[in-house]
Amino acid sequence: MSDLTAVGITAGYDGPPVLDKVSVNAEAHTTTVILGPNGAGKSTLAKAIVGLLTIREGTVTLLGENITGMGPHKLVRRGLAYLPQLMNIFDQMSVIENLEMGGYTIQGSLNQRVDTVFELFPDLAKDRHKKSGELSGGQQRMLALARLLMTDPKVAILDEPTAGLSPLYAERVWEQIDRIRGLGVGLLVVEQNASIAMDHADSVFLLAQGRNVTSGPTAEVRGRDEVARILVG
Ligand SMILES: Nc1ncnc2c1ncn2[C@@H]1O[C@H](COP(=O)(O)OP(=O)(O)OP(=O)(O)O)[C@@H](O)[C@H]1O
Ligand SMILES: [Mg+2]
Numbered sequence: 001m002s003d004l005t006a007v008g009i010t011a012g013y014d015g016p017p018v019l020d021k022v023s024v025n026a027e028a029h030t031t032t033v034i035l036g037p038n039g040a041g042k043s044t045l046a047k048a049i050v051g052l053l054t055i056r057e058g059t060v061t062l063l064g065e066n067i068t069g070m071g072p073h074k075l076v077r078r079g080l081a082y083l084p085q086l087m088n089i090f091d092q093m094s095v096i097e098n099l100e101m102g103g104y105t106i107q108g109s110l111n112q113r114v115d116t117v118f119e120l121f122p123d124l125a126k127d128r129h130k131k132s133g134e135l136s137g138g139q140q141r142m143l144a145l146a147r148l149l150m151t152d153p154k155v156a157i158l159d160e161p162t163a164g165l166s167p168l169y170a171e172r173v174w175e176q177i178d179r180i181r182g183l184g185v186g187l188l189v190v191e192q193n194a195s196i197a198m199d200h201a202d203s204v205f206l207l208a209q210g211r212n213v214t215s216g217p218t219a220e221v222r223g224r225d226e227v228a229r230i231l232v233g
Contacts, residue, residue: 091133
């Protein structure tokens with residue numbers, strides 16, 4: 001069994017479900033990307049997994065335990081972190097204060113964890129006392145990612161961590177995701193830009209209209225006809 005497994009998820013908002021029996025999984029030390037056109041249900045799936053939406057059918061397991069319907073705060077303590085599509089940092093707080101806020105669940109030394117995270121994000125370390133609102137858009141995105149790591153997650157779900165960034169900065173964010181994978185974290189990443197995502201991901205799930213279309217190791221999925229058809233239109 002994978003470290004994170006979502007099987008046959010049916011979920012949505014008011015009205016008919018958006019997701020129709022969607023399944024995805026993620027492993028430690030691995031980056032799995034979720035691709036699909038606008039409105040495919042990628043964010044809905046992320047929200048359902050982290051307990052922000054009611055799951056009508058299906059099961060989510062984390063590290064072998066059933067977590068279906070468990071809320072975000074409980075899940076953070078169990079090692080599942082979530083970066084929403086519209087993320088928020090605290091503008092008026094410094095970089096280091098943002099990280100400390102992010103570490104509210106950790107048991108051990110907060111300072112030690114901040115140091116670990118700064119080692120991974122040396123640029124943020126340089127700006128540690130700067131107000132977050134004064135950072136560039138790209139650096140703010142890095143801070144959101146860094147803050148997520150403060151909880152020392154086993155699995156992290158990132159919903160479009162590069163949205164709105166320049167290609168150069170998107171690449172830098174992806175390099176950072178690679179380093180997070182190197183720590184052993186399992187990453188499940190929603191990404192609009194299929195090309196950059198497939199350059200970095202180990203495996204791919206393609207969704208369209210609330211359903212699984214295809215999935216597998218990146219090298220295999222990349223050449224499939226339906227990928228080109230659905231993603232290029
Ligand atoms: N809060 C909401 N209330 C009702 N319907 C919603 C809500 N959010 C999304 N939807 C609908 O659910 C469907 C899937 O949306 P979702 O945001 O999951 O897609 P997505 O794949 O993340 O798209 P994008 O690439 O644009 O972020 C769409 O039809 C959308 O209109
Ligand atoms: Mg989305």
